Amino acid sequence: MEFTFLGTSAGTPTRARNVTGLALCLHGPKPWYLVDCGEATQHQLLRTRYSVMQLRAIFITHNHGDHIFGLPGLLTSASMLGRSEPLDLVAPAAVHRFVEAAIGNSDSSLSFPLNFIDSEGENVHWQDQNLRVTTTALSHRVPCRAFTFTERRVERQLIQEQLEADGVEAGPAWGRLQKGEDVLLDDGRLLLSDDYTRICRAPRQIIVAGDNDSPELLADASRNSHVLIHEATYTRDIADKVGHWPQHSCAEQVARFARQAGLPNLVLTHFSSRYQSGPGGTPHINQIAAEALQHYRGQLFLARDLDTYQLDRDFTLVKQEAS
Amino acid sequence: MEFTFLGTSAGTPTRARNVTGLALCLHGPKPWYLVDCGEATQHQLLRTRYSVMQLRAIFITHNHGDHIFGLPGLLTSASMLGRSEPLDLVAPAAVHRFVEAAIGNSDSSLSFPLNFIDSEGENVHWQDQNLRVTTTALSHRVPCRAFTFTERRVERQLIQEQLEADGVEAGPAWGRLQKGEDVLLDDGRLLLSDDYTRICRAPRQIIVAGDNDSPELLADASRNSHVLIHEATYTRDIADKVGHWPQHSCAEQVARFARQAGLPNLVLTHFSSRYQSGPGGTPHINQIAAEALQHYRGQLFLARDLDTYQLDRDFTLVKQEAS
Numbered sequence: 001m002e003f004t005f006l007g008t009s010a011g012t013p014t015r016a017r018n019v020t021g022l023a024l025c026l027h028g029p030k031p032w033y034l035v036d037c038g039e040a041t042q043h044q045l046l047r048t049r050y051s052v053m054q055l056r057a058i059f060i061t062h063n064h065g066d067h068i069f070g071l072p073g074l075l076t077s078a079s080m081l082g083r084s085e086p087l088d089l090v091a092p093a094a095v096h097r098f099v100e101a102a103i104g105n106s107d108s109s110l111s112f113p114l115n116f117i118d119s120e121g122e123n124v125h126w127q128d129q130n131l132r133v134t135t136t137a138l139s140h141r142v143p144c145r146a147f148t149f150t151e152r153r154v155e156r157q158l159i160q161e162q163l164e165a166d167g168v169e170a171g172p173a174w175g176r177l178q179k180g181e182d183v184l185l186d187d188g189r190l191l192l193s194d195d196y197t198r199i200c201r202a203p204r205q206i207i208v209a210g211d212n213d214s215p216e217l218l219a220d221a222s223r224n225s226h227v228l229i230h231e232a233t234y235t236r237d238i239a240d241k242v243g244h245w246p247q248h249s250c251a252e253q254v255a256r257f258a259r260q261a262g263l264p265n266l267v268l269t270h271f272s273s274r275y276q277s278g279p280g281g282t283p284h285i286n287q288i289a290a291e292a293l294q295h296y297r298g299q300l301f302l303a304r305d306l307d308t309y310q311l312d313r314d315f316t317l318v319k320q321e322a323s
Numbered sequence: 324m325e326f327t328f329l330g331t332s333a334g335t336p337t338r339a340r341n342v343t344g345l346a347l348c349l350h351g352p353k354p355w356y357l358v359d360c361g362e363a364t365q366h367q368l369l370r371t372r373y374s375v376m377q378l379r380a381i382f383i384t385h386n387h388g389d390h391i392f393g394l395p396g397l398l399t400s401a402s403m404l405g406r407s408e409p410l411d412l413v414a415p416a417a418v419h420r421f422v423e424a425a426i427g428n429s430d431s432s433l434s435f436p437l438n439f440i441d442s443e444g445e446n447v448h449w450q451d452q453n454l455r456v457t458t459t460a461l462s463h464r465v466p467c468r469a470f471t472f473t474e475r476r477v478e479r480q481l482i483q484e485q486l487e488a489d490g491v492e493a494g495p496a497w498g499r500l501q502k503g504e505d506v507l508l509d510d511g512r513l514l515l516s517d518d519y520t521r522i523c524r525a526p527r528q529i530i531v532a533g534d535n536d537s538p539e540l541l542a543d544a545s546r547n548s549h550v551l552i553h554e555a556t557y558t559r560d561i562a563d564k565v566g567h568w569p570q571h572s573c574a575e576q577v578a579r580f581a582r583q584a585g586l587p588n589l590v591l592t593h594f595s596s597r598y599q600s601g602p603g604g605t606p607h608i609n610q611i612a613a614e615a616l617q618h619y620r621g622q623l624f625l626a627r628d629l630d631t632y633q634l635d636r637d638f639t640l641v642k643q644e645a646s
Binding site for chain 2: 011014015019042043046047070077081098141142
């Protein structure tokens with residue numbers, strides 16, 4: 001499983017950071033999945049190996065502009081490229097209205113079916129052959145969700161002693177059983193994959209959270225997850241100055257939660273544009289890392305635009321440098 | 324007068340060219356004016372000396388997405404920066420509806436008054452103390468306009484012999500007359516600036532055209548203009564292949580018109596993303612220049628993102644390299 005940050009700035013873009021967007025895939029970028037779509041997400045994609053032609057579904061955490069204003073451009077560009085594959089858009093109803101108004105008032109039409117799925121419905125989930133996506137309600141100024149991506153097909157190991165005991169001969173049936181298929185033999189016997197294979201590891205699982213002032217809402221989702229990607233808009237001191245109303249998290253809050261939940265990997269993102277990256281800049285982005293490290297002992301990362309992370313089958317998260 | 328290209332690609336962005344946007348100012352960037360606002364216009368501004376805080380008015384040529392999808396982000400970013408000055412938006416009614424839907428569906432509100440002015444009304448024009456802006460209807464798939472920017476205050480020269488003949492003594496009155504003000508003297512006489520000054524040169528004038536398949540519609544506007552900025556989406560061969568329906572111009576068409584109209588400076592922009600800039604790329608952007616030069620003998624430029632041009636008081640147009 002792999003993901004690439006397309007934007008890591010809160011609210012407004014900076015010269016170094018775009019507003020929110022994240023590309024995720026299981027086995028290479030065909031197909032891939034997009035979480036949030038701030039303005040210029042399509043521009044950022046031009047600097048990655050992801051193409052709008054292979055995008056399977058878009059998940060929008062909430063309807064704030066820095067998470068959705070890139071949708072009209074991305075969708076109409078896909079259309080100009082001649083996309084015909086249907087595309088799912090899992091988002092709050094207000095986002096559907098925004099997209100429809102953008103298309104309707106710009107003399108546009110889409111060359112592919114866009115399937116709206118209301119993310120704020122009851123027990124919303126989504127899946128294809130690769131991934132299962134579940135949602136968790138968060139706490140923000142508007143309804144907001146986290147999306148948990150779980151891989152669906154984990155490698156199976158054949159239970160050879162069982163196959164031999166039941167007289168199933170080595171051949172194509174073994175291969176199909178190993179892929180998780182049930183097999184009907186010529187002699188009329190139905191072999192269930194579950195009887196002749198064992199699953200050797202847990203499925204990989206990543207939480208991509210939207211804006212949220214209450215990380216503890218992710219306690220259940222975190223139980224079997226290997227990575228949490230969560231906003232840390234501020235350090236504690238700035239958060240206290242700004243006050244409660246933006247309903248964002250500070251680094252300390254998220255780090256404390258991740259430690260308590262036993263999450264092995266935490267990636268912070270969605271930083272206030274006041275944080276500087278250059279030498280001597282103040283407040284400096286490193287203060288966010290320093291604050292988190294006081295409360296979290298797992299593997300901590302601060303996201304940067306176009307950085308790619310790979311979650312291996314042994315649940316190790318490895319950062320690849322931006323190309 | 325000065326202008327900077329914020330985007331020069333037609334329809335979709337490329338790695339080198341953003342979609343359409345142009346910043347224009349008279350005396351430095353306070354205030355300045357924006358023509359069209361494709362997605363990521365606010366991102367491009369971060370690489371110029373223009374700030375949304377000093378933006379006086381936005382002019383939208385037509386409602387296609389590559390000319391308007393940057394509006395929601397630009398407006399809400401200005402709001403997050405705390406802008407309070409009113410902002411005029413001269414645009415077709417559909418653009419007003421798009422902006423209102425974007426703001427209304429993203430939990431946004433603006434910290435400043437946004438004044439909608441319908442660009443498709445009768446004889447629409449706009450002015451402030453610096454510039455007068457008039458419109459010309461073009462021919463495209465949707466209603467589309469060119470905006471002609473004319474400087475309003477041209478330097479005046481005092482007619483000394485007239486001042487002396489009428490016994491107007493040298494002093495503050497002379498300075499005010501030279502600035503174009505009428506002056507009431509202590510002795511009750513009203514001196515009209517026009518009687519005691521002469522205007523030494525024509526006002527500078529620049530046409531910024533939208534998408535258009537009939538450059539000849541700009542014949543009247545061109546008469547006193549020093550620069551025409553016009554799309555040349557294709558070369559003739561590609562235009563013939565694509566056919567009439569997109570209703571764009573090819574380089575030959577615009578060049579022929581500019582020659583006939585006697586325009587001294589022609590800047591082509593809005594190039595189809597198929598044109599390459601790198602060595603050996605085909606079709607190459609240089610083909611657009613080569614085609615135009617066969618038909619036009621004035622000063623020809625092909626726009627590039629972030630290139631700035633200055634129109635001097637002697638009507639010379641000088642390109643400054645992108646910083």
